[in-house]
Amino acid sequence: MLRTIAGLLAGTARRERGAAAPYASLRTEGAFITAWDAQGREIYIDRRTWLLDVLLPNLRRHWDDADALADLVVGGVDDGFATNLLEASRRVLELDRHRKPERGYLLRGIVLRENRRLSQAQSVLEEGIRLVGRRAALLVNLAKVHAERDDGAKAEALLWEGLQGDPNLEAGLAWWVEGARRRSGEEGARQALRQAAGLPRSWLAPLWLARGHLQAQELDEAVALYRRVLGSAHQQPLAVATIAQDLARHRQAGALVELLGPVYDPLRHEAQAGVQLLDALLQLQRRKEGQALLVRLERVAPAALQPRLQALAEAFAVPGGGVPAA
Numbered sequence: 001m002l003r004t005i006a007g008l009l010a011g012t013a014r015r016e017r018g019a020a021a022p023y024a025s026l027r028t029e030g031a032f033i034t035a036w037d038a039q040g041r042e043i044y045i046d047r048r049t050w051l052l053d054v055l056l057p058n059l060r061r062h063w064d065d066a067d068a069l070a071d072l073v074v075g076g077v078d079d080g081f082a083t084n085l086l087e088a089s090r091r092v093l094e095l096d097r098h099r100k101p102e103r104g105y106l107l108r109g110i111v112l113r114e115n116r117r118l119s120q121a122q123s124v125l126e127e128g129i130r131l132v133g134r135r136a137a138l139l140v141n142l143a144k145v146h147a148e149r150d151d152g153a154k155a156e157a158l159l160w161e162g163l164q165g166d167p168n169l170e171a172g173l174a175w176w177v178e179g180a181r182r183r184s185g186e187e188g189a190r191q192a193l194r195q196a197a198g199l200p201r202s203w204l205a206p207l208w209l210a211r212g213h214l215q216a217q218e219l220d221e222a223v224a225l226y227r228r229v230l231g232s233a234h235q236q237p238l239a240v241a242t243i244a245q246d247l248a249r250h251r252q253a254g255a256l257v258e259l260l261g262p263v264y265d266p267l268r269h270e271a272q273a274g275v276q277l278l279d280a281l282l283q284l285q286r287r288k289e290g291q292a293l294l295v296r297l298e299r300v301a302p303a304a305l306q307p308r309l310q311a312l313a314e315a316f317a318v319p320g321g322g323v324p325a326a
Contacts, residue, residue: 033079051081059088066095073107082114093124102132109141113148121145136166140175167202168236177208203233207242214250222246226259234263237270244273253280261289271301278312290316 032044045054055076062068070092076085089111096104105128112121125142129135139162147155156179162172173196180192190212197205210225226243233239240260247256257280264277274297281290294316298309311324 047080050079051084055079055081056084059085063091064095066092066099069095070100070103070107073111077107077110077114082111085111086115102128102135102138104128105131106137106141109138109145113141113145116148118145118148134161134165136162136169136172138162139165140169140172143175163196164199167196167199168204170204173204173208201232203229203236203239207239207246210243211246214246214252219252219255223255223259226255230259230263235268237268237273240264241270241273244276248276248279253283256280257284257286264293266293266297266300271297271305274301275305275308275312278309282312282315287316287319 032046033050035043035045035050037043055072058072059069059076062072069088073085073088073092076082076088089108093104093108105124109121109125109128112118112124122142122145125138125145128138129142132138139158143155143158143162146152146158159172159176159179162169163176167173176196177189177192181189184191190209193205193209193212196202197209199205206225206229210222210229213219213222213225229239229243240263244256244260244264247253247259256277260273260277261281264274266274274293278290278293278297281287281293290312294309294313298306298313301309308324315324
């Protein structure tokens with residue numbers, strides 16, 4: 001999955017291993033960053049080494065490449081290096097101003113806010129809004145500036161306006177729900193999700209409502225919501241991945257196969273969702289369907305998943321074979 005601006009907002013982003021860096025950071029753990037090297041092996045790099053030997057040299061190397069530089073800034077903010085990204089974010093805005101202005105203004109505003117330069121962040125984000133319109137990500141980040149100034153009413157109004165523009169912006173939705181939870185407890189959080197689920201084009205809020213039904217062992221209610229989502233968002237990789245993950249976690253192989261079997265496409269959807277679908281097919285001993293999906297998935301799955309696919313292929317080849325250990 002590409003590390004995206006929306007992912008940065010959510011704080012859960014990842015970036016694809018590629019030309020922009022020899023390593024791809026996944027998460028920060030204390031003094032170390034966990035990363036994958038070019039061969040897909042997990043490694044641990046201390047933060048100072050990451051900054052001096054990976055992030056800063058790559059910023060210099062890609063100073064004139066807007067896309068690569070923006071990706072590095074997103075990753076650096078997510079890894080906690082915003083103080084080292086003021087000049088790089090300024091450069092992204094220079095490069096993006098007439099090319100991808102929303103991204104440039106958004107990244108510059110985020111880096112300024114992370115550095116507690118709230119007046120500058122507000123000015124940049126408002127300039128971006130004047131230029132490109134009231135886009136959801138710009139509005140949500142402007143809301144964050146007002147929240148850090150303790151202007152809760154302004155922040156909430158901007159946040160809701162942003163969600164109306166893009167109800168599936170994960171960080172915006174999570175913030176909306178958490179605010180309701182603080183005010184009114186779990187019932188307030190559910191009501192906030194139902195409110196967001198009623199917005200046009202909304203599919204993330206229904207998925208979160210369905211997760212709650214699964215946790216309450218209310219499978220029929222969850223399945224009804226999943227059907228609603230798949231009716232309009234079956235091409236959304238995150239929607240399919242979330243359904244696969246939640247149903248697999250709750251050991252609902254039958255529902256997983258029924259819902260995702262007809263729509264899963266290895267060329268469009270995440271490979272891990274395909275693995276979870278294969279696990280479910282194996283549990284149900286639907287070997288012919290599983291073997292056909294294996295052939296399609298093996299062609300496109302990343303190297304890190306190939307051993308798992310090989311184990312599944314061996315299990316499907318044995319009548320009555322069980323799901324191999326992950």
